[in-house]
Amino acid sequence: MGRYVARRLLQMIPVFIGTTLLIFLMVNALPGDPVKALWGDKPPDPAQVAQIKHDRGLDLPLWEQYLHYMKGLFQGDFGNTIAGNRPILDEITQAFPVSMRLAAMAWTFELVVGITLGVIAGVRRGRIIDTTVTFFTLIVISVPIFVFGLGFQLIFGNELGWVKPTVQDSESFQQLMLPALVLGLVGLAYVARLTRTSIKENRSADYIRTAVAKGLPRRRIISRHLLRNSLIPVVTYLGTDIGALMGGAVITEGIFNVSGVGNLLYLGISRREGAVIVGIVTVLVIVYLLASLLVDLLYAVLDPRIRYA
Amino acid sequence: MTIIDKPADVPAPRSGGEKSGRLLDVKDLHVEFHTRDGVVKAVNGVNYSVDAGETLAVLGESGSGKSVTAQAIMGILDMPPGKIPQGEIVFRGQDMLKMSNEERRKVRGRKIAMIFQDALSSLNPVLSVGYQLGEMFRVHEGMSRKQSKAKAVELMDRVKIPAAKERVNDYPHQFSGGMRQRIMIAMALALEPDLIIADEPTTALDVTVQAQVMDLLAELQREYNMGLILITHDLGVVADVADKIAVMYAGRIVETAPVHELYKRPAHPYTRGLLDSIPRLDQKGSELYAIKGLPPNLLKIPSGCAFNPRCPKAQDICRTEVPPLVPVTERDGTDLAGRGSACHFWKETIHG
Incomplete structure (x- = not known):
């Protein structure tokens, strides 16, 4: 077990270097120049542009820039923004807790509601509740998320006035409720569908027949025998979704004005701030890798046949 | 004490x-x-x-x-x-x-x-x-x-x-x-x-x-x-x-008997077929018997006796009439306790 974890952690190093390099190159391939953009619509002064580029090391060859960046990264230095010259680490540490809170709420929502709906639909396959769940989850998956975001904002925020349409205080649990719901909606649909399929499949398993033959009450059969065997695909999805919820909230955070990682990422991209984008993605990559490690370890808890050596 | x-x-x-x-x-x-x-x-x-x-x-x-x-x-x-x-x-x-x-x-x-x-x-x-x-x-x-x-x-x-x-x-x-x-x-x-x-x-x-x-x-x-x-x-x-055996075929009991009697004298051609298809050491070298054909499709069970398409003894009556499970007796009519057969020709099968 300990050796397995150590090996997995070591495997993260090449993945980490690969992803950061890739993002670094892609950001540099983007059209536009962040330094020239400082002048806005006015024509930039070439001498000043060259000076700034020289100061920030942007005139060096790309591979040297990357090495330089990585060196800083290992010392905890994410570099500074070009516009404003603020430490990027500060911006990230400011935005991350907000996104984490939002993601945690959305994730809990996915987990609880998704699994519950999936179990009910799977156990009552073919009945009205099953058809309803299947139908609505399909709609949620096929409709783009901004439609729900704007729609819910309009209905619950502006028309009914149940919640504030936008988030003014990102510490407030109440204000984050609606964005979290929108953010978790797609994941919830996937979780419900995965659970349903898995439950449906396992329901006809021999050991379920045994459980029935033992005279166990239905509730116990579902909760003790059926659910645990059906959760592995769901856990896989939920694990990788942690990362997606944190980094993929660009649209939702934009709609509800949440100043989280998604917002920061959006600003970084629109201003061609390469270092900001790479910095955020770096952190997200680590979150993804850790989440998937956690998922793999959870497998062994759920299914004793899986052992890591 | x-x-x-x-x-x-x-x-x-x-x-x-x-x-x-x-x-x-x-x-x-x-x-x-x-x-x-x-x-x-x-x-x-x-x-x-x-x-x-x-x-x-x-x-x-x-x-x-x-x-x-x-x-x-x-x-x-x-x-x-x-x-x-x-x-x-x-x-x-x-x-x-x-x-x-x-x-x-x-x-x-x-x-x-x-x-x-x-x-x-x-x-x-x-x-x-x-x-x-x-x-x-x-x-x-x-x-x-x-x-x-x-x-x-x-x-x-x-x-x-x-x-x-x-x-x-x-x-x-x-x-x-x-x-x-x-x-x-x-x-x-x-x-x-x-x-x-x-x-x-x-x-x-x-x-x-x-x-x-x-x-x-x-x-x-x-x-x-x-x-x-x-x-x-x-x-x-x-x-x-x-202690006793019930032989089933196509969802029906075709023969019942105390265990040893069934082995000694089967009263249904299907049971006989089953017994004959057991490999035996004393018949080493000769071909192993197998009941011809396949079990019937339960969506359309053959009319009459369900076993008739595979039965070596099938007659016309077997294709039209379903044989009920009747008590099996000795040749002279004495009861054989616990025995029954659902074959039109059980007499021939057990005594013949």
């Missing part, structure tokens, strides 16, 4: 009064499955009975309805698509088909238990065997987790699993095939049911282990004076343990 008048700790053999008499009576049972292709008539009027301490072997090919009958008795058929349009399953004088779901659940496992064919897939892979055994006591007797675990160890000892105490927390995949089947038996035995249905309990095991498991089952049955329904297609297994 004081005489300690205390019953021994070992469970005393059950007194005859409590468990004797007719345990189970299946009367004219029909089971069908409604599928997209039509109605599959899996069981078409089965009658059989089991007394306490008695072993009934139900014999037949795959698809003959022997397992479906057992599942109907157990109440574990998937309904729908399964349906029981007709018949009675009388257990200790009560028709179980008229019971509520909750009443039936309480009978399951406690009064009637079942042993399945493939112990690996029939045991839950993610729960320890101790948990799965103990569950019987926790659910039916309301025992605590700790008590039930102790009971599980006791049960594992009972079915001769070595080092039961150390292995109680192991998972099914950590046991060998024979040991797993012992665990299944232990689970069925847990609450000392009146009746055990064993659905091909040894099919998935290798031959040496088969004998051990069958011996164990027979021994426990004698000890607890349980009724046993043994479903199998293995004639070799049947001979040693069964």
